[in-house]
Amino acid sequence: MNINYTKEIPSAWKNVSRVFSALGDEHRQRILLTFEPGEHLNVGQIVEVSTLSRSAVSHHLRILREAGVLDSEKIGKEVYFWLNKKQIKESLTAVMDYLKSQ
Amino acid sequence: MNINYTKEIPSAWKNVSRVFSALGDEHRQRILLTFEPGEHLNVGQIVEVSTLSRSAVSHHLRILREAGVLDSEKIGKEVYFWLNKKQIKESLTAVMDYLKSQ
DNA sequence: CTTATATGTCGAAATATTTGGTTATGAAAG
Protein backbone atom coordinates (compact mmCIF):
# COMPACT_ATOMS: atom_id res chain seq x y z
CA MET A 1 0.00 0.00 0.00
CA ASN A 2 1.34 3.38 -1.02
CA ILE A 3 0.53 5.83 1.73
CA ASN A 4 2.40 8.75 0.14
CA TYR A 5 -0.65 9.93 -1.73
CA THR A 6 -3.30 9.55 0.94
CA LYS A 7 -3.13 13.11 2.26
CA GLU A 8 -2.45 15.09 -0.87
CA ILE A 9 -2.08 14.62 -4.59
CA PRO A 10 1.62 14.61 -5.49
CA SER A 11 2.61 17.69 -7.48
CA ALA A 12 3.37 15.60 -10.54
CA TRP A 13 -0.31 14.59 -10.55
CA LYS A 14 -1.75 18.04 -9.93
CA ASN A 15 -2.19 18.82 -13.61
CA VAL A 16 -3.62 15.42 -14.41
CA SER A 17 -5.97 15.76 -11.51
CA ARG A 18 -7.22 19.13 -12.71
CA VAL A 19 -7.82 17.82 -16.22
CA PHE A 20 -9.83 14.87 -14.96
CA SER A 21 -11.86 17.09 -12.68
CA ALA A 22 -12.57 19.40 -15.60
CA LEU A 23 -13.61 16.49 -17.80
CA GLY A 24 -15.66 14.94 -15.02
CA ASP A 25 -18.82 16.83 -15.86
CA GLU A 26 -21.37 16.04 -18.52
CA HIS A 27 -21.91 19.61 -19.65
CA ARG A 28 -18.21 20.08 -20.15
CA GLN A 29 -17.87 16.71 -21.87
CA ARG A 30 -20.61 17.74 -24.28
CA ILE A 31 -18.94 21.08 -24.96
CA LEU A 32 -15.76 19.25 -25.96
CA LEU A 33 -17.64 16.94 -28.28
CA THR A 34 -19.08 19.97 -30.05
CA PHE A 35 -15.73 20.89 -31.57
CA GLU A 36 -15.08 19.50 -35.01
CA PRO A 37 -11.50 18.75 -36.05
CA GLY A 38 -9.37 21.88 -35.76
CA GLU A 39 -12.40 24.06 -35.17
CA HIS A 40 -12.35 27.28 -33.16
CA LEU A 41 -15.68 28.30 -31.62
CA ASN A 42 -16.66 31.49 -29.89
CA VAL A 43 -18.74 31.67 -26.73
CA GLY A 44 -21.89 32.73 -28.53
CA GLN A 45 -21.73 29.73 -30.86
CA ILE A 46 -21.36 27.37 -27.93
CA VAL A 47 -24.18 29.03 -26.00
CA GLU A 48 -26.40 28.75 -29.05
CA VAL A 49 -26.25 24.97 -29.12
CA SER A 50 -26.21 24.56 -25.35
CA THR A 51 -29.12 24.07 -23.00
CA LEU A 52 -27.48 26.40 -20.48
CA SER A 53 -27.42 30.14 -19.99
CA ARG A 54 -24.58 32.27 -21.23
CA SER A 55 -23.07 32.66 -17.79
CA ALA A 56 -23.25 28.94 -17.02
CA VAL A 57 -21.48 28.20 -20.29
CA SER A 58 -18.93 30.88 -19.48
CA HIS A 59 -18.33 29.22 -16.12
CA HIS A 60 -17.69 25.82 -17.71
CA LEU A 61 -15.44 27.31 -20.36
CA ARG A 62 -13.40 28.95 -17.66
CA ILE A 63 -12.91 25.64 -15.84
CA LEU A 64 -11.90 23.93 -19.08
CA ARG A 65 -9.48 26.73 -19.92
CA GLU A 66 -7.96 26.78 -16.44
CA ALA A 67 -7.38 23.04 -16.67
CA GLY A 68 -5.65 23.63 -20.00
CA VAL A 69 -8.17 21.48 -21.84
CA LEU A 70 -9.19 24.43 -23.99
CA ASP A 71 -7.15 27.34 -25.20
CA SER A 72 -8.68 30.70 -26.03
CA GLU A 73 -7.90 33.91 -27.81
CA LYS A 74 -9.82 37.14 -28.07
CA ILE A 75 -10.32 38.34 -31.63
CA GLY A 76 -12.17 41.61 -31.82
CA LYS A 77 -15.24 41.31 -29.62
CA GLU A 78 -15.31 37.55 -29.64
CA VAL A 79 -13.35 35.02 -27.61
CA TYR A 80 -12.55 31.88 -29.54
CA PHE A 81 -11.92 28.52 -27.91
CA TRP A 82 -10.32 25.37 -29.26
CA LEU A 83 -9.12 22.00 -27.99
CA ASN A 84 -5.66 21.92 -26.48
CA LYS A 85 -4.98 18.43 -27.76
CA LYS A 86 -1.41 18.41 -26.49
CA GLN A 87 -2.43 19.08 -22.89
CA ILE A 88 -5.22 16.51 -22.90
CA LYS A 89 -2.97 13.89 -24.45
CA GLU A 90 -0.29 14.54 -21.87
CA SER A 91 -2.68 13.93 -19.02
CA LEU A 92 -4.11 10.80 -20.55
CA THR A 93 -0.62 9.52 -21.29
CA ALA A 94 0.45 10.13 -17.70
CA VAL A 95 -2.37 7.92 -16.45
CA MET A 96 -1.72 5.33 -19.14
CA ASP A 97 1.92 5.14 -18.06
CA TYR A 98 0.87 4.81 -14.44
CA LEU A 99 -1.44 1.95 -15.37
CA LYS A 100 1.35 0.24 -17.26
CA SER A 101 3.46 0.29 -14.10
CA GLN A 102 0.61 -1.27 -12.16
CA MET B 1 -19.69 22.46 -35.21
CA ASN B 2 -21.09 19.12 -34.13
CA ILE B 3 -24.48 19.73 -32.59
CA ASN B 4 -25.29 16.04 -32.07
CA TYR B 5 -23.76 16.01 -28.63
CA THR B 6 -25.07 19.28 -27.25
CA LYS B 7 -28.16 17.87 -25.56
CA GLU B 8 -26.96 14.50 -24.36
CA ILE B 9 -23.83 12.43 -24.23
CA PRO B 10 -23.94 9.80 -27.01
CA SER B 11 -24.34 6.30 -25.63
CA ALA B 12 -20.89 5.30 -26.86
CA TRP B 13 -19.50 7.96 -24.54
CA LYS B 14 -21.61 7.12 -21.50
CA ASN B 15 -19.03 4.78 -20.02
CA VAL B 16 -16.16 7.11 -20.72
CA SER B 17 -18.12 9.94 -19.19
CA ARG B 18 -18.78 7.95 -16.03
CA VAL B 19 -15.11 7.02 -15.64
CA PHE B 20 -13.99 10.62 -16.00
CA SER B 21 -16.60 11.80 -13.53
CA ALA B 22 -15.43 9.15 -11.08
CA LEU B 23 -11.81 10.17 -11.53
CA GLY B 24 -12.66 13.85 -11.32
CA ASP B 25 -12.37 14.04 -7.54
CA GLU B 26 -9.23 14.40 -5.50
CA HIS B 27 -10.24 11.96 -2.78
CA ARG B 28 -10.94 9.30 -5.36
CA GLN B 29 -7.75 10.09 -7.25
CA ARG B 30 -5.80 9.64 -4.04
CA ILE B 31 -7.53 6.35 -3.31
CA LEU B 32 -6.42 5.03 -6.71
CA LEU B 33 -2.83 6.11 -6.11
CA THR B 34 -2.83 4.12 -2.89
CA PHE B 35 -2.90 0.80 -4.72
CA GLU B 36 0.45 -0.75 -5.39
CA PRO B 37 0.90 -2.94 -8.47
CA GLY B 38 -1.58 -5.81 -8.40
CA GLU B 39 -2.60 -5.02 -4.86
CA HIS B 40 -6.02 -5.79 -3.40
CA LEU B 41 -7.07 -3.60 -0.46
CA ASN B 42 -10.04 -3.90 1.84
CA VAL B 43 -12.17 -1.01 3.01
CA GLY B 44 -10.59 -0.90 6.46
CA GLN B 45 -7.10 -0.58 5.02
CA ILE B 46 -8.17 2.30 2.81
CA VAL B 47 -10.02 4.03 5.65
CA GLU B 48 -6.93 3.67 7.83
CA VAL B 49 -4.76 5.78 5.52
CA SER B 50 -7.54 8.16 4.56
CA THR B 51 -8.45 11.47 6.15
CA LEU B 52 -12.14 10.65 5.73
CA SER B 53 -14.64 8.69 7.77
CA ARG B 54 -15.53 5.12 7.01
CA SER B 55 -18.82 6.06 5.39
CA ALA B 56 -17.30 8.76 3.22
CA VAL B 57 -14.67 6.31 1.98
CA SER B 58 -17.39 3.75 1.36
CA HIS B 59 -19.27 6.31 -0.71
CA HIS B 60 -16.24 7.04 -2.88
CA LEU B 61 -15.48 3.36 -3.31
CA ARG B 62 -19.02 2.81 -4.50
CA ILE B 63 -18.69 5.54 -7.13
CA LEU B 64 -15.39 4.09 -8.32
CA ARG B 65 -16.86 0.59 -8.47
CA GLU B 66 -20.00 1.72 -10.30
CA ALA B 67 -17.82 3.47 -12.89
CA GLY B 68 -15.91 0.21 -13.29
CA VAL B 69 -12.66 1.83 -12.20
CA LEU B 70 -12.41 -0.57 -9.27
CA ASP B 71 -13.54 -4.15 -8.98
CA SER B 72 -14.46 -5.73 -5.67
CA GLU B 73 -15.04 -9.08 -4.09
CA LYS B 74 -16.24 -10.06 -0.65
CA ILE B 75 -13.96 -12.54 1.10
CA GLY B 76 -15.21 -13.53 4.51
CA LYS B 77 -16.16 -10.35 6.34
CA GLU B 78 -13.98 -8.09 4.23
CA VAL B 79 -14.59 -6.56 0.84
CA TYR B 80 -11.46 -6.28 -1.24
CA PHE B 81 -11.00 -3.71 -4.00
CA TRP B 82 -8.50 -3.55 -6.85
CA LEU B 83 -7.87 -1.50 -9.99
CA ASN B 84 -9.79 -2.55 -13.07
CA LYS B 85 -6.96 -1.62 -15.37
CA LYS B 86 -8.76 -2.87 -18.46
CA GLN B 87 -11.76 -0.61 -17.94
CA ILE B 88 -9.67 2.46 -17.22
CA LYS B 89 -7.46 1.83 -20.23
CA GLU B 90 -10.49 1.42 -22.48
CA SER B 91 -11.87 4.80 -21.46
CA LEU B 92 -8.54 6.54 -21.86
CA THR B 93 -8.03 4.90 -25.24
CA ALA B 94 -11.46 6.02 -26.40
CA VAL B 95 -10.57 9.62 -25.67
CA MET B 96 -7.11 9.21 -27.18
CA ASP B 97 -8.68 7.90 -30.37
CA TYR B 98 -11.12 10.78 -30.40
CA LEU B 99 -8.25 13.24 -30.07
CA LYS B 100 -6.41 11.59 -32.94
CA SER B 101 -9.43 12.17 -35.15
CA GLN B 102 -9.44 15.84 -34.16
C1' DC C 1 -19.13 60.38 -28.37
C1' DT C 2 -22.91 57.23 -28.15
C1' DT C 3 -24.77 52.87 -29.00
C1' DA C 4 -24.72 47.99 -29.79
C1' DT C 5 -22.57 43.62 -29.20
C1' DA C 6 -19.74 39.89 -27.02
C1' DT C 7 -18.11 38.26 -23.07
C1' DG C 8 -16.72 38.25 -18.21
C1' DT C 9 -17.84 38.89 -13.25
C1' DC C 10 -20.65 39.01 -9.17
C1' DG C 11 -23.96 37.43 -5.94
C1' DA C 12 -27.72 34.91 -4.39
C1' DA C 13 -30.66 30.95 -5.04
C1' DA C 14 -31.13 26.27 -6.51
C1' DT C 15 -29.17 21.97 -6.74
C1' DA C 16 -25.90 18.30 -6.03
C1' DT C 17 -22.37 16.11 -3.56
C1' DT C 18 -20.03 14.91 0.39
C1' DT C 19 -19.80 13.75 5.01
C1' DG C 20 -20.24 11.16 9.24
C1' DG C 21 -23.37 9.27 12.80
C1' DT C 22 -26.67 5.64 13.13
C1' DT C 23 -28.78 1.54 11.81
C1' DA C 24 -28.89 -2.82 9.03
C1' DT C 25 -26.77 -6.98 7.13
C1' DG C 26 -23.97 -10.77 6.82
C1' DA C 27 -20.17 -13.56 8.13
C1' DA C 28 -17.01 -15.44 11.51
C1' DA C 29 -15.89 -16.40 16.37
C1' DG C 30 -17.01 -17.77 20.91
Add this chain to the structure above:
DNA sequence: CTTTCATAACCAAATATTTCGACATATAAG
Protein backbone atom coordinates in the same frame (compact mmCIF):
# COMPACT_ATOMS: atom_id res chain seq x y z
C1' DC D 1 -27.41 -18.90 19.57
C1' DT D 2 -25.12 -14.70 20.83
C1' DT D 3 -21.60 -11.62 20.11
C1' DT D 4 -18.29 -9.36 17.42
C1' DC D 5 -16.47 -7.44 13.40
C1' DA D 6 -16.43 -5.50 8.54
C1' DT D 7 -19.00 -3.23 5.51
C1' DA D 8 -23.13 -1.30 3.29
C1' DA D 9 -27.26 1.55 3.46
C1' DC D 10 -29.74 5.34 5.20
C1' DC D 11 -30.38 9.98 6.54
C1' DA D 12 -29.78 14.67 7.74
C1' DA D 13 -26.39 18.36 8.00
C1' DA D 14 -22.52 20.62 5.95
C1' DT D 15 -20.35 21.97 1.98
C1' DA D 16 -19.51 22.72 -2.87
C1' DT D 17 -21.04 23.47 -7.39
C1' DT D 18 -24.02 25.13 -10.69
C1' DT D 19 -27.09 28.30 -12.40
C1' DC D 20 -28.83 32.61 -14.08
C1' DG D 21 -30.00 37.44 -13.88
C1' DA D 22 -27.89 41.87 -13.28
C1' DC D 23 -24.05 44.62 -13.77
C1' DA D 24 -19.18 45.60 -15.69
C1' DT D 25 -15.87 45.89 -19.38
C1' DA D 26 -14.07 46.08 -23.78
C1' DT D 27 -14.40 46.45 -28.64
C1' DA D 28 -16.56 47.77 -32.84
C1' DA D 29 -20.04 50.39 -35.33
C1' DG D 30 -22.63 54.42 -36.25
